[in-house]
Amino acid sequence: xxxxxxNFFIENIKAEKIAKKYGTPSYCYSYSKLKNNILNFKKNxxxxxxxxxxxVKSNPNLYLLKEIKKFGLGADVVSIGELMRALKAGIKPKxxxxxxxxxxxEEIRYAINKKILLINTESESEIKExxxxxxxxxxxxxxxxxxxxxxxxKTLSQISTGKKENKFGIDExxxxxxxxxxxxxxxxxxxCLSVHIxxxxxxxxxxxxxxxxxxxxxxxxxxxxxxxxxxxxxxxxYDGSNQxxxxxxxxxxxxKFIKNHNSKIIFEPGRSIIGDTGIxxxxxxxxxxxxxxxxxxxxxxxxxxxxxxxxNAKHRILPLNKTKQKSKKNxxxxxxxxxxxxxxxxxxKFQKLNEKDYIIICDVGAYGMSLSSNYNMRPxxxxxxxxxxxxxIISKRQKLKDLI
Ligand SMILES: *Cc1c(COP(=O)(O)O)cnc(C)c1O
Numbered sequence: 001x002x003x004x005x006x007n008f009f010i011e012n013i014k015a016e017k018i019a020k021k022y023g024t025p026s027y028c029y030s031y032s033k034l035k036n037n038i039l040n041f042k043k044n045x046x047x048x049x050x051x052x053x054x055x056v057k058s059n060p061n062l063y064l065l066k067e068i069k070k071f072g073l074g075a076d077v078v079s080i081g082e083l084m085r086a087l088k089a090g091i092k093p094k095x096x097x098x099x100x101x102x103x104x105x106e107e108i109r110y111a112i113n114k115k116i117l118l119i120n121t122e123s124e125s126e127i128k129e130x131x132x133x134x135x136x137x138x139x140x141x142x143x144x145x146x147x148x149x150x151x152x153x154k155t156l157s158q159i160s161t162g163k164k165e166n167k168f169g170i171d172e173x174x175x176x177x178x179x180x181x182x183x184x185x186x187x188x189x190x191x192c193l194s195v196h197i198x199x200x201x202x203x204x205x206x207x208x209x210x211x212x213x214x215x216x217x218x219x220x221x222x223x224x225x226x227x228x229x230x231x232x233x234x235x236x237x238y239d240g241s242n243q244x245x246x247x248x249x250x251x252x253x254x255x256k257f258i259k260n261h262n263s264k265i266i267f268e269p270g271r272s273i274i275g276d277t278g279i280x281x282x283x284x285x286x287x288x289x290x291x292x293x294x295x296x297x298x299x300x301x302x303x304x305x306x307x308x309x310x311x312n313a314k315h316r317i318l319p320l321n322k323t324k325q326k327s328k329k330n331x332x333x334x335x336x337x338x339x340x341x342x343x344x345x346x347x348x349k350f351q352k353l354n355e356k357d358y359i360i361i362c363d364v365g366a367y368g369m370s371l372s373s374n375y376n377m378r379p380x381x382x383x384x385x386x387x388x389x390x391x392x393i394i395s396k397r398q399k400l401k402d403l404i
Contacts, residue, residue, distance in 0.1 A: 001030055001033065006322035006323070007320075007321050008318065008319075008320050008321070008360060010028055010386040011030055011031070011032060011386045011387065011388055011389070012386075012388055012389040013386050013389065013391060015028070015279075015320055015360065016321065016358065018281060018384060018386075018391065019281045019283070019320065019358045022382055022384060022393070023382070023397065024281050024282050024283045024299050024300070024358065024381075025280055025281065025282045025283075025298075025299055025300035025301075025304050025381045026280070026281045026381055026383070026384055026397075027279075027280055027364065027365075027368060027369050027381055027383040027384065027395075028278065028279050028280070028281055028383075028385075028386065029064070029277045029278045029365060029383070029384070029385045029386065029394075030277050030278075030385075030386055030387075031067070031385055031386065031388075032387070032388075033276065033277040034064070034067065034068070034273070034274065034277045035071075037272065037273050037274070037277065038068065038071045038073065039071075040247075041247065041267075041269060041272065041273060042071075044247035044248050044250075044251050045247065045251050045254075045265075045267065047255060048251065048254055048255065048258065048265045049264075049265075050264070050265040050266060050267050051095060051117075051227075051264065051265070051266045051267070052072075052073045052074065052266075052267050052269065053073065053074040053075050053076040053095065053096070053097050053266060053268045054068050054073045054074070054075055054268075054269065054270065054273055054274075055075075055076045055232050055268050055269060055270030055271075056077050056078075056085060056086055056270075057077075057078050057082060057270065057367075057370055058270025058271055058273075058274055058275070058365075058366040058367055058370060059270070059274045059278075059366055059367075059368070059369060059370055060082060060085050060370055061369065061383055061394055061395055062085060062088060062089055062394075063385065063392070063394035064274070064385070064394065065085065065086065065089035065091070066089045066090060068089075068273070069089050069090055069091050073091075073095075074091055074094075074095025074096055074097070074117070075089075075091045075095065075096045075097075076096075076097050076099055076232070076268035076270075077096060077097070077098050077099070078098070078099050078100040079100065079107065080106060080107040080110050083096065083098060083107075083110065083116070087114065093114050093115050093116045093117070094115070094116070094117050095117060096114075096116040096117055097116070097117055097118045097119075097120055097144070097192075097194075097229065097266065097268070098116060098118070098119045098120060099120045099122075099194070099196070099268070100122070101123065101126075101167055101168060103119070103126065105129065105133060108129065109133060112134060112137060112139060112141055117142065118142055118143060118144045118191060118192050118194075118227065118229070119141065119142075119143050119144070120143070120144040120145070120146050120192065120194045121144065121145055121146065122146045122168060122169060122170065123170065124170070124174065124178060127143070127145070127178060127181075127188070130143060130188065131185055131187050131188050134187040134188065135186075139187065140186065140187050140188065140189050141187065141188060142189045142191045142192075143182070143188055143189065143190060143191065143192070144190075144191060144192025144193060144194045144227065144229055145170060145175060145178055145179070145182075145192070145193060145194065146168065146169040146170060146194045146195065146196070147169050147170060147171075147172070147175050147193060147194070147195050147213075147214070147217060148163075148164060148166065148168060148169030148170055148171050148195075149162055149169075149172075149197065149209075149210050149213035149214065149217075150162070150164045150172075150213070151163070151197050151206055151209045151210045151213060152206060152209075153197040153198030153199075153201050153206045153233065154201070154202075154203060154205075154206050155198045155199060155200045155202075155233075155235070156200065156311055156312070156313070158310070158312075159198055159199040159200055159311060160197070160198040161196055161197060161198045161199075162195065162196070162197025162198055168196070169195065172213075172217055172220075175217060175221070176217070176220055176221055179221045179223050183223075190223070190225075191225065191226045191227055192225055192226065192227035192228070192229050192266070193214065193218065193225045193228050193229070194228075194229035194231065194266075195210060195214065195229070195230060195231055196230075196231025196232060196233060196268065197210055197231065197233060198233050199232070199233045199235075199271060200233070200235040200236070200238075200271065201233045201234060201235045201245060202235040202243055202244060202245055203245070204245060204246055204250045204253060207230075207250050207253060208253045210230075211253055211254065211257045214228070214257070215257060215260070218261060224261075224262065224263075225261070226263060226264065227263055227264050227265075227266050228258075228261065228263045228264070228265055228266070229265075229267075229268065230254070230265060230267055230268075231267070231268050232268040232269040232270050232272070233269075233271075234247065234250070234269055234271065234272035235272070236271055236272055236276050236363065236366075237276070237363075238313070238314060238315065238316070238363050239314060239316065240316055245272070270366055271366040271367070273366075274365040274366045275363055275365050275366035275367075276362075276363045276365060277365040278363070278364045278365030278366075278368060278369075279361065279362055279363075279364060280300055280304065280305055280360065280361040280364045280368065280381075281320070281360060282298045282299055282300035282358065282359055282360075282361060283298065283299045283356065283357070283358050283359075284296055284297070284298060284353055284354070284355055284356060284357045284358070284359065285297050285298065285299050285336070286355060287353065287354070287355055289329075292330065293329060293330035293332050293346070294327075294329045294330070294332070295334050296331050296333045296334065296353060297334055297335075297336060298333060298334065298335055298336075298359070299335075299336070300335055300344075300361065300381070301335025301336055301337040301342055301376070301378065302335055302337055302339060302341065302342040302375070303335075303337060303372060303373045303374065303376060303378050304335075304368075304372050304378075304381050305344070305361060305364055305368050305371075305372070306367075306371040306372065306373070307364075307367055307368070307371065308341075308343065308344050308345070309339070309341040309342060309343075314345065315344065315345065315361050315362055315363055315364060316345075316361075316362040316363070317333055317344065317345050317350075317359055317360065317361055318359065318360045318362060319350070319357070319358075319359055319360075320357070320358035320359060320360060321358075322351065323351050323352070325351055325352040326350075326352065327350050327351060327352040327353065328352075330346065330347070330348045331345075331346070331347050331348075331350050331353070332345070332346050333345045333346075336376075337378075338376065344361060369381070369383055369395070374398075374403060377403055377404075379397060379398035379399065379400055379402075379403055380395075380397070380398040381397060382395060382396055382397035383395035
């Protein structure tokens with residue numbers, strides 16, 4: 001995805017063509033980028049021969065899941081809906097792990113019936129609930145326990161999950177007690193230790209700290225885990241500074257760690273696979289001038305892309321077609337929704353925009369469409385996949401009549 005003669009292209013397709021033909025706001029993904037991300041991820045961790053379970057919550061588009069599956073990836077799901085979607089995409093149950101703090105009885109039964117690889121549990125109550133259900137079904141169920149390693153991921157506080165004040169995982173002391181408990185259970189089979197310390201992690205150091213904690217806890221537990229599920233969280237370059245997680249360094253740290261343990265590694269990447277494969281195409285509906293800044297009122301809003309409003313996340317915005325004219329004003333890119341948090345970016349460096357111009361919001365492939373809603377009764381945007389010179393609608397724009 002780049003400019004050719006000042007026009008933005010997605011592979012061989014001029015983005016303007018898509019915007020005009022299919023309307024805005026639209027999510028637009030590059031197949032090559034997706035393929036490269038998957039191959040690059042695999043290459044960096046090749047020596048570990050891990051099971052890579054794509055975190056479906058980052059982007060549950062069925063067509064994309066089918067493409068991801070073709071590269072041999074499994075799925076990390078956090079609800080029955082995601083589990084059904086992953087199975088529908090053809091992902092084998094033995095490549096699916098189920099995470100999340102509040103799985104219901106319905107969800108647990110469904111997961112047991114589908115014979116997925118692992119249910120990763122997050123509390124003593126949940127472990128006892130699964131035991132009760134599997135007993136009633138006369139089964140023995142493979143589970144993991146998610147450890148809360150009390151490790152600071154050094155990321156946005158809203159997407160940090162591995163500290164003791166977070167609701168996720170089980171602390172060391174309880175973890176060790178539960179290992180003993182499960183050893184004596186007829187209906188539970190402990191197979192996995194899982195962790196996931198947060199998202200958009202840009203430095204390998206927090207991961208190294210996390211591995212140290214695992215080392216200590218595994219030693220104390222005196223238990224041989226068949227799987228060690230290290231979660232996801234690998235960060236991407238949102239601000240164009242080229243700062244992203246060095247997967248190779250992380251891989252080296254894991255390699256050292258795994259030498260002492262005869263376990264298979266599982267990863268659950270979401271953002272690092274799909275985040276930078278997608279852009280949002282949007283149109284400038286109005287420019288509202290004020291003394292300090294101009295409000296660039298887009299046709300995309302927080303219901304289409306929630307991350308800025310939810311996490312104060314920053315996504316770069318680019319013009320669809322570059323000109324040499326600089327704007328003298330500060331621009332604030334906003335949506336039309338009746339919330340003051342419905343804004344995307346403030347900038348004093350942008351080319352001069354006119355009403356009806358198109359812009360691009362970058363790196364929206366992960367937690368973009370999946371976090372979208374119908375707030376303000378707005379139909380969901382379309383999703384489009386570009387592969388070379390081919391354009392495919394992989395999710396249609398919602399129709400107003402379906403909403404009303
Ligand atoms: C969200 C989540 C992931 C994926 O995180 P990314 O930052 O998108 O890689 C993986 N595992 C669990 C348990 C999660 O909740």
